[in-house]
Amino acid sequence: MKKVVHAACPHDCPDACGVLVTVEDGRATRIQGDPAHPITRGFLCAKVTKYLDRVYSPGRLLYPMRRVAAKGQGAGDASDFVQISWDEALDEIAAKFKTISNEFGPEAILPYSYAGNMGILSYAGMSHRFFYRLGSSQLNRTICSAAGGDALSTVIGRRLGTEPQQFADSKYIIAWGANIHGTNIHLWPFIEEARRKGAKLVVIDPYKTRTARCADWYLPINPGTDVALALGMMHVIIHEGLFDVDYVSRFTVGFEQLKDRAREYPPERVAQWTGIPAEDIRKLAREYATVRPAAIRVNYGVQRSENGGMAVRAIAMLPCITGSWKEVGGGLQLTLSQSFPLDRRKVERPDLMAKSPLGRAARVVNMSELGKVLTTLNKPPVKAIFVYNSNPAVVAPNHTDVIRGFLRPDLFTAVHEQFFTDTTRYADIVLPATTFFEHKDLLGAYGHCYVQVSNQAIEARGEARSNTDLFRALARHMGFTEECFEENVDQMIDQALAADDGKLDPQGWLTGITRERLEQEGHAHLKFGSEPFLPFANGGFTTASGKAELYSEALAAEGLDPVASFIPPRESRHSQQARRFPLELLARKADNYLNSSFCNVPSVQKMEHPELLEINSQDAAPRGIKEGDWVRVFNDRGEVKLRAHVNGTVQCGVVAAKLNWARLAPDGKSINALTSETLTDIGAGPTFYSCLVEVESAAKL
Numbered sequence: 001m002k003k004v005v006h007a008a009c010p011h012d013c014p015d016a017c018g019v020l021v022t023v024e025d026g027r028a029t030r031i032q033g034d035p036a037h038p039i040t041r042g043f044l045c046a047k048v049t050k051y052l053d054r055v056y057s058p059g060r061l062l063y064p065m066r067r068v069a070a071k072g073q074g075a076g077d078a079s080d081f082v083q084i085s086w087d088e089a090l091d092e093i094a095a096k097f098k099t100i101s102n103e104f105g106p107e108a109i110l111p112y113s114y115a116g117n118m119g120i121l122s123y124a125g126m127s128h129r130f131f132y133r134l135g136s137s138q139l140n141r142t143i144c145s146a147a148g149g150d151a152l153s154t155v156i157g158r159r160l161g162t163e164p165q166q167f168a169d170s171k172y173i174i175a176w177g178a179n180i181h182g183t184n185i186h187l188w189p190f191i192e193e194a195r196r197k198g199a200k201l202v203v204i205d206p207y208k209t210r211t212a213r214c215a216d217w218y219l220p221i222n223p224g225t226d227v228a229l230a231l232g233m234m235h236v237i238i239h240e241g242l243f244d245v246d247y248v249s250r251f252t253v254g255f256e257q258l259k260d261r262a263r264e265y266p267p268e269r270v271a272q273w274t275g276i277p278a279e280d281i282r283k284l285a286r287e288y289a290t291v292r293p294a295a296i297r298v299n300y301g302v303q304r305s306e307n308g309g310m311a312v313r314a315i316a317m318l319p320c321i322t323g324s325w326k327e328v329g330g331g332l333q334l335t336l337s338q339s340f341p342l343d344r345r346k347v348e349r350p351d352l353m354a355k356s357p358l359g360r361a362a363r364v365v366n367m368s369e370l371g372k373v374l375t376t377l378n379k380p381p382v383k384a385i386f387v388y389n390s391n392p393a394v395v396a397p398n399h400t401d402v403i404r405g406f407l408r409p410d411l412f413t414a415v416h417e418q419f420f421t422d423t424t425r426y427a428d429i430v431l432p433a434t435t436f437f438e439h440k441d442l443l444g445a446y447g448h449c450y451v452q453v454s455n456q457a458i459e460a461r462g463e464a465r466s467n468t469d470l471f472r473a474l475a476r477h478m479g480f481t482e483e484c485f486e487e488n489v490d491q492m493i494d495q496a497l498a499a500d501d502g503k504l505d506p507q508g509w510l511t512g513i514t515r516e517r518l519e520q521e522g523h524a525h526l527k528f529g530s531e532p533f534l535p536f537a538n539g540g541f542t543t544a545s546g547k548a549e550l551y552s553e554a555l556a557a558e559g560l561d562p563v564a565s566f567i568p569p570r571e572s573r574h575s576q577q578a579r580r581f582p583l584e585l586l587a588r589k590a591d592n593y594l595n596s597s598f599c600n601v602p603s604v605q606k607m608e609h610p611e612l613l614e615i616n617s618q619d620a621a622p623r624g625i626k627e628g629d630w631v632r633v634f635n636d637r638g639e640v641k642l643r644a645h646v647n648g649t650v651q652c653g654v655v656a657a658k659l660n661w662a663r664l665a666p667d668g669k670s671i672n673a674l675t676s677e678t679l680t681d682i683g684a685g686p687t688f689y690s691c692l693v694e695v696e697s698a699a700k701l
């Protein structure tokens with residue numbers, strides 16, 4: 001029997017593609033992009049095109065297992081474990097949780113998850129219910145977008161912006177710290193369409209991405225200096241009277257303060273920090289303000305710096321002063337994640353914290369400080385960690401401390417995974433997780449405004465269970481009796497879609513969007529009152545003042561600059577530390593992996609070279625480093641061994657390397673051995689792109 005099932009890609013990617021899975025006699029035989037999905041347009045990225053290799057990988061973790069080999073040693077695969085039943089595994093975890101909770105309090109238990117699966121239920125559904133009811137520590141999920149998301153909200157009130165389709169109508173597009181070909185490929189066709197109609201594409205990025213190579217104008221910028229560039233642009237725009245007087249007066253607050261601040265950022269001064277010539281800054285500002293409509297695609301690259309919050313804040317002010325929010329093909333997109341008025345409280349049930357043994361909201365732990373948390377936190381210390389949807393042994397900053405933490409003999413670790421990852425090397429118990437082919441879920445997106453139901457295409461492989469099924473069962477083993485722990489996926493999807501109290505969905509964007517309809521049609525566009533959707537054409541900012549806040553009382557109250565100002569990162573060429581470690585490392589994502597997902601799939605590995613350190617010839621030559629040489633990249637936190645690649649992607653003073661599974665790296669280490677747990681100015685996010693290193697020639701490993 002042959003059928004075609006509509007699913008949706010739940011990986012951590014703005015595109016949230018509609019996917020068609022062909023199933024023959026119970027086995028998936030083909031995957032393709034849904035041609036009916038207006039953003040997916042029938043194609044998938046290279047890595048998900050190979051998805052059958054992931055689903056049917058011989059390396060899949062298929063059964064619950066208990067560790068027998070010493071942690072961090074052994075082969076790192078099934079041979080380090082013995083198979084046990086689900087009941088045994090869950091009993092063991094429940095018993096541990098009870099003992100720890102009795103002795104240290106439930107806050108000694110820490111859930112650790114991120115966006116391995118962005119399905120609404122898989123990301124934060126039954127799992128959240130479970131941990132709230134348990135009274136475990138809460139996890140502040142900052143590792144990706146907290147700085148940018150929070151900063152954007154300080155200006156416009158929420159995570160909303162220009163839909164991708166509208167980029168086709170732009171005449172001027174700035175990709176600002178946005179690696180579109182690598183991480184947001186479904187925006188590209190709209191940009192191409194705009195360019196066919198004469199639009200100009202400008203790329204601002206310290207790394208010459210493929211998008212930069214395709215651009216009309218590429219501006220390499222020194223890492224962590226975007227605040228200065230945006231303020232410099234506003235200096236020109238305001239000084240030359242290129243702003244929208246009417247829009248500014250009706251829909252913004254704090255313009256006078258911004259004007260004063262921008263005065264301090266003349267292009268000549270900004271040029272010294274950014275490395276972009278003053279004339280180019282003037283030209284960029286003039287073109288951006290006058291070639292209309294102009295849209296900015298700013299992505300998360302700019303906010304992984306110590307001053308990343310201020311960077312996003314300053315950039316987000318640009319369309320507010322030019323009034324470009326009024327125009328189809330104008331405005332700005334960082335994320336659209338808050339366009340979906342789903343009822344997350346019903347799905348996640350934070351009220352259950354009151355029913356936990358704590359009887360109150362539990363302490364909050366920042367996931368971007370995992371190393372510190374596992375090695376220094378007390379009152380109570382973390383005695384058990386439950387990892388799902390994440391691979392912290394690769395992706396968390398300050399890898400060395402993270403591993404030191406996981407190796408603590410008194411720490412109990414459970415990991416729910418699809419594969420034997422770097423993190424399962426430290427697990428006492430591993431539990432098998434389904435892939436999105438094997439369970440049903442509801443999806444929003446952060447790069448478009450379509451809701452989707454992802455249907456189950458095939459039976460779960462082995463004894464794999466979805467996150468929802470796992471936490472429902474674990475609740476039973478803990479003896480939790482609340483009815484919400486009995487609910488099934490359809491009930492939970494219905495709850496998410498029924499934002500019925502009017503407060504959540506005052507404009508009725510979910511009107512008419514039901515599970516039944518999504519099951520039939522696959523996707524539905526949010527029902528914005530007017531099409532095309534211009535969220536801020538007439539103000540409508542959801543800030544405290546109801547206006548775009550160029551001056552923020554809330555930031556002032558936190559002791560931060562209420563406008564925006566450029567403070568050079570401590571780890572940058574402008575700092576003292578640069579004397580010892582003169583190179584700015586971009587510890588990047590790989591275009592063909594997804595953070596650390598896909599690193600282990602052979603057909604995808606063929607498309608990547610994660611062992612390389614990209615370096616400029618002017619930095620390589622004085623160090624006696626030639627193309628292909630082994631190099632030691634180091635700072636006070638750690639070192640990694642890579643091979644030099646002198647290819648012109650980075651300017652003098654910058655080097656770049658990629659995320660990869662530590663165990664697949666030549667020296668067994670994640671690139672995060674070099675990054676720090678310093679947090680961003682806004683949002684307490686990680687600072688993967690504020691990282692100083694030195695590089696020297698090394699003998700082969």
Ligand SMILES: Nc1nc2c(c(=O)[nH]1)N[C@H]1C(S)=C(S)[C@@H](COP(=O)(O)OP(=O)(O)OC[C@H]3O[C@@H](n4cnc5c(=O)[nH]c(N)nc54)[C@H](O)[C@@H]3O)O[C@H]1N2
Pocket residue numbers: 012013014144176177178179180182183184204205206207209221222223224225226299300301302304305586588589590591592593594595596689
């Ligand atoms: N193929 C693929 N797709 C992905 C991912 C992946 O790993 N692989 N990851 C997914 C995830 S989790 C996310 S959050 C999104 C993120 O998607 P992006 O926001 O695109 O994330 P990054 O690749 O971190 O950064 C984008 C660009 O910012 C540049 N950059 C670094 N520092 C600076 C700076 O100081 N200023 C400026 N102007 N630019 C800077 C980087 O060189 C990079 O080219 O992509 C998602 N999609």
Ligand SMILES: Nc1nc2c(c(=O)[nH]1)N[C@H]1C(S)=C(S)[C@@H](COP(=O)(O)OP(=O)(O)OC[C@H]3O[C@@H](n4cnc5c(=O)[nH]c(N)nc54)[C@H](O)[C@@H]3O)O[C@H]1N2
Pocket residue numbers: 012113114115116117122143144145387388389390391392394395396416417418419421433434435466467587588589594595596597659671672675688
């Ligand atoms: N140096 C450096 N470090 C970075 C970044 C960077 O650019 N540079 N990027 C950061 C960013 S933006 C992010 S978002 C984080 C990402 O960090 P993570 O969210 O940890 O992302 P992944 O590495 O993709 O790991 C996700 C894991 O979840 C598993 N998984 C997938 N689906 C399911 C499921 O349904 N259930 C369960 N239980 N597991 C599942 C996958 O097999 C995979 O191993 O990394 C951050 N780390």
Ligand code: SF4
Pocket residue numbers: 009010011013014015016017044045046048185186594
């Ligand atoms: S990873 Fe992104 S581009 Fe690739 S299929 Fe999934 S949503 Fe689409």
Ligand SMILES: [Mo]
Pocket residue numbers: 012143144145
């Ligand atoms: Mo991310």
